[in-house]
Amino acid sequence: MPYVIAEPCINVKDKACVEVCPVDCIYEGPDMLFIHPDECIDCGACEPVCPVKAIFAEDEVPEQWKKFTDMNKQFFKDNPGVQPAKK
Ligand code: SF4
Numbered sequence: 001m002p003y004v005i006a007e008p009c010i011n012v013k014d015k016a017c018v019e020v021c022p023v024d025c026i027y028e029g030p031d032m033l034f035i036h037p038d039e040c041i042d043c044g045a046c047e048p049v050c051p052v053k054a055i056f057a058e059d060e061v062p063e064q065w066k067k068f069t070d071m072n073k074q075f076f077k078d079n080p081g082v083q084p085a086k087k
């Protein structure tokens, strides 16, 4: 079950999560970053380093941000071939 980036990342994008992800599965969109649901290995390393607490395990995404689970998946459908965010 992958981790998900939710609303607090919008317009923050400091990429602290990118720095610690061991498999480079975090990608940059126009307003926020997204985790590739098939590449994330569920290590949890990104969650505590996010300064705005935007990252959640999929089953712990708060109710008001549930749509971000699908938004993280949809980003990769909409952007085939996108490259991981640079460290
Ligand atoms: S849980 Fe681990 S593998 Fe998944 S995005 Fe975070 S750091 Fe990367």
Ligand code: SF4
Binding pocket: 005, 008, 009, 010, 012, 013, 014, 015, 016, 017, 018, 033, 049, 050, 051, 052, 053, 054, 055
């Ligand atoms: S650490 Fe948090 S705020 Fe920073 S880019 Fe990653 S998800 Fe967004």
